Amino acid sequence: MRRVVLVALVMVGSLLGSSVLLAPVSEAAVAPSGKADKVIVVKSARRLYLVRDGQVMESFRVALGRNPKGTKIYQGDGRTPEGIYRIAALNPDSQFYRSIRVSYPNDADRARAQALGQAVGGDIMIHGLAPERRGYGGEHWRFDWTNGCIAVTDEEIDEIWQRVEIGTPIEIRP
Secondary structure, eight states: OHHHHHHHHHHHHHHHOTTOOOOOOOTTOOOOOSOOSEEEEEGGGTEEEEEETTEEEEEEEOBOBSSOSSOOOSTTSOOOOOEEEEEEEEETTOTTSSEEEEOOOOHHHHHHHHHTTOOOOOOOEEEOOOGGGGGGGGGGGGSOOBSSOEEOOHHHHHHHHHHOOTTOEEEEEO
């Protein structure tokens, strides 16, 4: 069992790259406190990581766009974008309880959509649950149901809200 856990940690660590190392955390260990200096979303793992000084502060399970494989290509494709963005705004009055705007689209996103003659879209958020999905609670991540956003529970968006600022980098990986 210990070997399986170690292999899983190595795999997740390699997905996150060399800037973030995941190590086993004992109950006595204390995660860094304060604001995150980076947010990393690993779509294939359905995880959002709040990172500070290269260490994971907190991890959350996420639901993605209804077509989660690959990067967002154009408005309405149901995909969650992949790339480097920033936290652009905080919306306390979202229809999804609260939402945190991601700075999608970037120049590469615009060029890709334009090359296909499509609208690039926007309004990519990290947000709480839709009113009709609140009953899913902690199981919300088992269903990819957004239009391209990154969804967490309402309690989790409160936590993320407290730990990010406008301008915080967010990297969304495959």
